[in-house]
Amino acid sequence: MGVTHSRAVLWGLGAAGVVLGTTAAVLKAADGSHPVPDVVLTTSAGALFVAAGLFAAVRVRANPCGPLMVLVGLALFAEDLQLSQDPVVFTAGLLVAHVSTPLVLHLVLAFPDGRLEGRAPRALVAATYIAAVVLPAVGTPFVDWAGRFPAKPDNLLLIVDAPGFTTGLLWTMNACGLVIAAGVLVALLRRWRARPALRPVLVMALAGAACSAVAAAIEPTYAVAIAAYKVAFCLWPLTFTLGIVRTAPRAADLTNLLLALRGEVDLRELLARTLHDRSLRLGEWDPVTRTWQFRDENGELVTSAPGERTVTLAWSENGPIAAVLRRDTTWDDPRVLEAAGTVVRLVTEHQRKLDADRARLAEARRTGVRLVELADAERQRVERDLHDGAQQRLVVVALGLRMAQQRLDTRGDPELAELLASTADGLDAAIVELRDLARGIHPVALTQGGLVPAVTALIERTPLPVELASPTLPRFLPPVEATAYFVVAEAITNALKHSGATSVTVTLDLDADRLHIRVCDNGIGVLNGSGSGIAGLADRVRALEGHLRVEGNSGVGTAVHATIPVGDPLCAT
């Protein structure tokens, strides 16, 4: 049952409430048989129903409960029209004397969705409408109110006064009332178990029913019980309203939701707070099994418990995202759910993009490291081949030449001996050059000892005073160590070849996860004269996600500064 209502209808209902309420209060007061507290209580109950109903109608437009509550309030007032001395109003009041009962029952059984679910509640409500509206209307023409009670005005619908018929009708109504009451009790108990969120409302309904039953059954307690019943009745619309207000969005919650967009947050926790349900869980649609996947705080899959409901909050690329609530959301402001859904979608998409970016970055990083590793492995292989192959062979050849030269010395062919000696000398020089070349390709000390020993060995060979400032460094992954070493080696070579420096300072430093390499000389300050050596190294450093900067100022010297991350995943060893 979809009910839509314009603002005008709501205003009309409100105005009707005011008119009827005032009329009823005035009539009750004028009647004289009702004490003041009773007038106040019944008027309040009606007014509260009208107000709560209007409030609910504004908040949840599609839900018929709001208008139903207004009607209950109007009916409560209308029932008092029979107190009027005006025959027309009096007669109208007779027709609607019991009209609030079916409306209240309808409201209780339809609350909070506004729908009567199942045949039994529908039948109950229909039966009550018949018993409380149709039967009294049928009986009305057969009671001569003015004749029976001198203070009453004329019954304008009177046909004939038939006390026997009307007594029978009253008995029928009472019997129907008993059967309906039993049915209602069963229906309420079933709702009690199915919808825990409704319990406060149901308690009110049951308390009211109990009070009225006690009042009807035990004559002496009538006054007290009926008063309690009326108080309970007042509280009932208040309970509805409180429930609605409690679930109303607070500015702070919405702000928190928006702040969630900025960084990483516990979305579940935040939604639980915003939607007022601590047990809230977030679910994702599994397109494969075409089911919802709900996880608890530990990420374990959970099935939904009875009484829980799934609310779709947002649609993401992977399908809908939903929340499981233990609480009833019928009375929630749909705008809150919508806002929550928007935030969930944005956060989820943001997170997904972030994850994708991270994955891409990690992949690029891995590729860079792999390339550097590959190049290093190749250099290492070449170095080993030179050392173990060519260099050793050359040493053996040089040795042979020396031995031949020694023999010639003893046998006396000085010219040939001289030739052999100079050839051997040339070979020796070639061996030294080869050794330096191999070491420059990939220093063994780097593989075996790490960065500091390798740099120390490099400095020992450098024909320049080089000062090394370094803490004890741990071992890093080979690409990091090799790159750092080559930066130092290239900077020192440049200082030697191009800048005319007389001293060099090498500083190695490690902060949380980055290795800082700084090589400063006191030369003429070379920026681009360093050639492709430093440029190639900058590529290498970038491949490891680091950066390299060269500063050159005449008179101040050249400073090469490189930073290489050594943190995860580079220091996996």
Place this chain on the structure above:
Amino acid sequence: MRDLTVVLTDDAALFREALAGVLGRAGFRIRAQLGDAAAARAAIAEHRPDLAVFDIRLPPTHTLEGLVAAAEIRESHPDTGVLVLSQHLETRLLRMLVRSSSRGVGYLLKERVTGIQDFVDAARRVATGGCAFDPEVVRALTRGDPLGRLSEREHEILSLIAQGRSNMAICEQLRLTKKTVESHVRSILLRLDLHPQPDDHRRVLAVLEYLRPWSEEAYRLALPPPRT
């Protein structure tokens, strides 16, 4: 004087044969030629040679197996002189070799073999309990003398001391009088704040120790990383 015995360990057979030729011709008796450290240990335990020559790189990892084996031999066979040959020299490795004494130990570049006589002299010194450190080691060590405390001549003499030469040998090589050399040596030790030592070997050790103050940490860092 009996012939000095020697065990050679190098996985490069060509070079090992050439080395055996040089030492054999110089009067050494080659007891065994081996290609890896395990075999070398067994052979040295069996022959108890005067001299064990190791290539610093040996199978299986070709990193420092030869050096590690040499250091062990120095512990277990103090009478065997140990000579380590390397394609290139690193001062950080000296500590492993020269732990408590510089007796019967040498560390030379492989290519020194071609300076046949010098090499044979060095081998003989090590075999008879002396020491022989490559001139490059000393150059590398003293290059870092930032205060410039030593004169050129003193550097030269210090280098020869580290190579294991006696004062007498230094006199001959530099064509100086014994007195001059002795006064230079005293001056070197004084400038380096070292107490004069009567023993040549301890003198060498003291110089090496002074020039490169090793720490246990530096020693550990010099070891190859554990392979996984």
